[in-house]
Amino acid sequence: QSVLTQPPSVSGAPGQRVTISCTGSSSNIGAGYDVHWYKQLPGTAPKVLIYGNRNRPSGVPDRFSGSKSGTSASLAITGLQAEDEADYYCQSYDRSLSGVGFGGGTKLTVL
Amino acid sequence: QVQLQESGPGLVKPSETLSLTCSVSGGSISSYYWTWIRQPPGKGLEWIGYIYYSGSTYYRPSLKSRLTISLDTSKNQFSLRLSSVTAADTAVYYCARGDTIYGVAYFDYWGQGILVTVSS
Numbered sequence: 084q085s086v087l088t089q090p091p092s093v094s095g096a097p098g099q100r101v102t103i104s105c106t107g108s109s110s111n112i113g114a115g116y117d118v119h120w121y122k123q124l125p126g127t128a129p130k131v132l133i134y135g136n137r138n139r140p141s142g143v144p145d146r147f148s149g150s151k152s153g154t155s156a157s158l159a160i161t162g163l164q165a166e167d168e169a170d171y172y173c174q175s176y177d178r179s180l181s182g183v184g185f186g187g188g189t190k191l192t193v194l
Numbered sequence: 195q196v197q198l199q200e201s202g203p204g205l206v207k208p209s210e211t212l213s214l215t216c217s218v219s220g221g222s223i224s225s226y227y228w229t230w231i232r233q234p235p236g237k238g239l240e241w242i243g244y245i246y247y248s249g250s251t252y253y254r255p256s257l258k259s260r261l262t263i264s265l266d267t268s269k270n271q272f273s274l275r276l277s278s279v280t281a282a283d284t285a286v287y288y289c290a291r292g293d294t295i296y297g298v299a300y301f302d303y304w305g306q307g308i309l310v311t312v313s314s
Contacts, residue, residue, distance in 0.1 A: 085238065116298050117295055117296055117298040117300075119298070119300035119301075121239075121301075127306075128288055128290075128304035128305065128306055128307050129239065129288075129301070129304060130304070131300055131301060131302050134293075134295055134300040134302075135295040135296065135298075135300070138295070140302065172238065172239055174239075174300065174301075175298060176297075176298045176299070180241070180254060180255060181252065181255070182241055182243070182244075182252050182253070182254060183229075183241035183244075183299060184241070185238060185239040185240065185241065186238070187238045188238040188239070
């Protein structure tokens, strides 16, 4: 039972745009805490994709963008490519944990 | 380039203590949140806890009674000790560096992860 809720799976064809939602509560996103996003390929460690709601680390393509509103956040991926197929996780601070909370993860399939 | 590397036993018996060390190279261990995160097989990420370079610790409430995270600045290492383990503690354990933006930590460098299995 994660403190942030993500859809278990999303899919899209190459070139399309997909979004992954991350729904929180007044204990985390709704309290104003920033949201970060990670990409995890099978058998590897997660890699930060978006930090501080919408900032991309150097090397992350601008096809990836993040946004936050109210108690939710979203990750958008445009121009979908085969190498985008991975698990994606959102993360924020949660007051009930007095620490870090992750979403349950979303598996992106590129059709 | 900052690199993190976990080390420790891959098999721990039930009721015993799981001990892991994370070695940090390519950068100083100061000014960040040094973090442990785990991922049970086939499941999502779970924050275990972190230690700030000042020595302050922050633990996941459900693990707090069994957990110790410590820092050795002289060796550029930090460690995890989780006591009284059960099969539910079987997971890939990652160490990570936590940077902050507006006070919320995000993890910019990760170790490769180490699978720890709890079994007799």
